[in-house]
Amino acid sequence: MENKLNVPTMASLFAEGKQPEVLFWVGCAGSFDDRAKKITKAFVKLLHKAGVSFAVLGTEESCTGDPAKRAGNEFLFQMQAMTNIEVMNGYEIKKVVTACPHCFNTIKNEYPSLGGTYEVLHHTQFLKALVDEGRITLEGGTYKGKRITYHDPCYLGRANDVFEAPRELISKLDAELVEMKNCRKKGLCCGAGGAQMFKEPEKGDKDVNIERTEQALETQPEIIAAACPFCNTMMTDGVKNKEKEASIAVMDIAELLANVEDL
Amino acid sequence: MSYLPNIIFAIALVLGIGFFAKNVKKLRRNILLGKDAEVSDNKPQRWRNMARIALGQSKMVVRPVAGLMHIIVYVGFVIINIEVLEIVIDGLLGTHRIFAPLGSVYDFLIGSFEVLAFLVIVAVVVFWIRRNVMRLQRFLKPEMEGWPKKDGNLILYIELVLMFLFLTMNAADFKLQQLGAAGYEQAGAFPISSFIAPLFDGMSISTIILIERSAWWLHILGILAFLNYLYYSKHLHILLAFPNTYYGKLVPQGQMSNVAAVTNEVKLMLDPAADPFATGAENAEEPEKFGASDVQDLNWVQLLNAYTCTECGRCTSECPANQTGKLLSPRKIMMDTRDRLEEVGKNIDANKGVFVPDGKQLLDDYITREELWACTTCNACVEACPVSIDPLSIITEMRRYLVMEQSAAPTDLNNMMGNLENNGAPWPFNQMDRLNWAQES
Numbered sequence: 001m002e003n004k005l006n007v008p009t010m011a012s013l014f015a016e017g018k019q020p021e022v023l024f025w026v027g028c029a030g031s032f033d034d035r036a037k038k039i040t041k042a043f044v045k046l047l048h049k050a051g052v053s054f055a056v057l058g059t060e061e062s063c064t065g066d067p068a069k070r071a072g073n074e075f076l077f078q079m080q081a082m083t084n085i086e087v088m089n090g091y092e093i094k095k096v097v098t099a100c101p102h103c104f105n106t107i108k109n110e111y112p113s114l115g116g117t118y119e120v121l122h123h124t125q126f127l128k129a130l131v132d133e134g135r136i137t138l139e140g141g142t143y144k145g146k147r148i149t150y151h152d153p154c155y156l157g158r159a160n161d162v163f164e165a166p167r168e169l170i171s172k173l174d175a176e177l178v179e180m181k182n183c184r185k186k187g188l189c190c191g192a193g194g195a196q197m198f199k200e201p202e203k204g205d206k207d208v209n210i211e212r213t214e215q216a217l218e219t220q221p222e223i224i225a226a227a228c229p230f231c232n233t234m235m236t237d238g239v240k241n242k243e244k245e246a247s248i249a250v251m252d253i254a255e256l257l258a259n260v261e262d263l
Numbered sequence: 264m265s266y267l268p269n270i271i272f273a274i275a276l277v278l279g280i281g282f283f284a285k286n287v288k289k290l291r292r293n294i295l296l297g298k299d300a301e302v303s304d305n306k307p308q309r310w311r312n313m314a315r316i317a318l319g320q321s322k323m324v325v326r327p328v329a330g331l332m333h334i335i336v337y338v339g340f341v342i343i344n345i346e347v348l349e350i351v352i353d354g355l356l357g358t359h360r361i362f363a364p365l366g367s368v369y370d371f372l373i374g375s376f377e378v379l380a381f382l383v384i385v386a387v388v389v390f391w392i393r394r395n396v397m398r399l400q401r402f403l404k405p406e407m408e409g410w411p412k413k414d415g416n417l418i419l420y421i422e423l424v425l426m427f428l429f430l431t432m433n434a435a436d437f438k439l440q441q442l443g444a445a446g447y448e449q450a451g452a453f454p455i456s457s458f459i460a461p462l463f464d465g466m467s468i469s470t471i472i473l474i475e476r477s478a479w480w481l482h483i484l485g486i487l488a489f490l491n492y493l494y495y496s497k498h499l500h501i502l503l504a505f506p507n508t509y510y511g512k513l514v515p516q517g518q519m520s521n522v523a524a525v526t527n528e529v530k531l532m533l534d535p536a537a538d539p540f541a542t543g544a545e546n547a548e549e550p551e552k553f554g555a556s557d558v559q560d561l562n563w564v565q566l567l568n569a570y571t572c573t574e575c576g577r578c579t580s581e582c583p584a585n586q587t588g589k590l591l592s593p594r595k596i597m598m599d600t601r602d603r604l605e606e607v608g609k610n611i612d613a614n615k616g617v618f619v620p621d622g623k624q625l626l627d628d629y630i631t632r633e634e635l636w637a638c639t640t641c642n643a644c645v646e647a648c649p650v651s652i653d654p655l656s657i658i659t660e661m662r663r664y665l666v667m668e669q670s671a672a673p674t675d676l677n678n679m680m681g682n683l684e685n686n687g688a689p690w691p692f693n694q695m696d697r698l699n700w701a702q703e704s
Contacts, residue, residue, distance in 0.1 A: 028689055058698035110518060
């Protein structure tokens with residue numbers, strides 16, 4: 001049994017009259033999905049390692065409303081958004097970091113006009129800054145020379161032009177970054193966006209995640225790096241479908257960094 | 264009697280431009296059937312986008328072969344149109360090559376027009392081969408059957424004919440200049456048509472004049488006809504690409520608009536001071552319809568998008584749903600929107616300026632629910648469009664109608680939304696368990 005993580009909540013810090021440097025927005029997948037919870041924990045360990053003062057909302061956090069909005073339910077989205085904004089504004093939050101590109105996009109772009117304006121960072125951007133500042137050192141050659149291909153999450157890449165932070169982190173691992181034929185602005189969706197995660201796909205010849213996994217496999221990677229819990233699920237399913245799970249791991253960038261740091 | 268050609272020319276010009284102007288008016292009216300759009304912000308950025316994307320063709324070259332060929336045809340048509348200015352002046356005044364006194368500048372101009380005309384012919388032939396011999400997949404999708412396919416080829420044929428007429432006219436002129444025919448003074452350089460001129464060897468001067476005049480007339484009448492073809496064709500993009508890129512989305516692609524009417528409602532719902540028994544005012548207006556089921560529910564920029572689409576299919580070929588065999592094709596979304604808008608426009612024309620409900624709408628009669636629910640909102644189509652069209656915004660607007668007006672979401676999504684309402688998460692987990700991960704090893 002590992003040590004329990006120390007995860008301060010905004011409520012507890014607020015009671016002590018403290019304000020953390022940043023709010024870690026965990027998101028629904030990061031809170032409830034077994035695979036994504038590992039990413040959440042890896043990121044928390046990195047935050048501790050770097051000595052970042054952070055807090056989570058814990059039970060006061062609620063879905064950003066992204067899947068409702070993309071499904072067409074603007075009412076439900078705005079109900080979620082305004083409730084969350086009220087909570088965040090109540091804690092006078094200035095800076096938010098999240099490991100989910102959907103939460104990132106929604107809070108960064110769609111909350112301001114509803115009264116919630118914060119500096120919002122994706123965890124790859126935040127980690128990149130920690131590495132640049134020397135707060136995380138990335139010593140140890142766990143991934144030295146390994147072939148890693150990076151899957152651009154639509155809502156991080158194309159939607160918000162964050163292409164380089166995750167790639168720079170991978171290159172700092174001394175790994176060999178290999179690009180898929182569709183990458184950066186032309187990245188192919190994993191199939192989960194637009195609330196597809198929560199429904200059966202419409203009928204067609206193939207599932208989108210299989211198509212994307214095939215592109216990833218063409219690069220003959222040892223690791224498929226993702227930066228989104230939903231992409232992670234879709235790519236993991238794709239790799240299993242191709243019966244490659246013994247030789248190819250699907251991992252979040254935060255997990256790669258945490259492993260290097262032996263956390 | 265000697266003024267007859269001038270008069271015929273003036274009449275042709277007035278008819279050609281007048282008919283076109285009439286269609287432009289109709290086009291404008293149809294586009295303005297859409298709702299208001301907030302696009303008056305950040306003018307400098309909008310001008311820059313237009314300069315870079317439309318004028319500078321920056322997104323065309325993402326696909327280098329098609330991009331380069333397109334730039335040739337585009338530059339060719341823009342520059343060769345300087346020649347049209349001379350033709351129009353000559354036609355009205357009865358002069359011949361009125362810019363000839365420009366001397367070496369004129370030689371340079373005519374010479375470059377000819378080289379461009381030749382390059383346009385090459386590019387058009389390549390385009391035709393791509394569509395009809397290589398049969399590139401994106402030109403063969405189901406929505407391209409029938410008129411769209413014919414339209415695409417027809418444009419290529421017209422361009423080809425216009426370029427040949429231009430070169431024939433120059434070749435005959437060059438020959439007449441060599442023969443010293445009256446009224447054909449030495450003017451211009453003919454790097455391409457000088458290779459055509461030998462075809463006229465042995466013909467009498469009057470025959471060559473007949474050829475020159477016929478080519479001249481057919482060329483300008485052809486241009487006027489082509490101008491009027493635009494409204495009925497996907498080729499409208501040569502004009503609308505400019506306003507369309509100007510009015511294109513400026514915020515991050517991932518940002519979806521927030522519906523203001525909903526904001527007011529939600530604020531009221533969350534306001535603890537709101538009177539729960541309040542009833543609406545007696546004469547309150549009927550609440551606005553949420554989302555879009557027909558073209559009038561879309562905003563005018565989305566309708567402008569529809570007329571701007573030139574059916575190149577780059578959106579569809581990048582669409583993950585389409586690539587995996589789903590029914591959705593972003594290009595079809597745009598083509599359907601235009602077709603329905605045209606139908607609504609014709610309805611208004613036929614009914615003295617008022618739209619009479621025809622029992623049809625964009626949803627179901629044109630765009631099916633299966634298409635709408637196949638979208639992953641990944642923005643690949645938006646990124647791919649070389650002229651800043653946003654098919655995704657139409658898809659999400661129609662989803663809004665299905666969900667908020669019709670409660671017609673797929674069952675899985677209704678379950679997800681039910682969970683979200685009850686637990687604050689798309690899965691059936693209790694919000695109070697949200698921090699349990701911190702306690703798990």
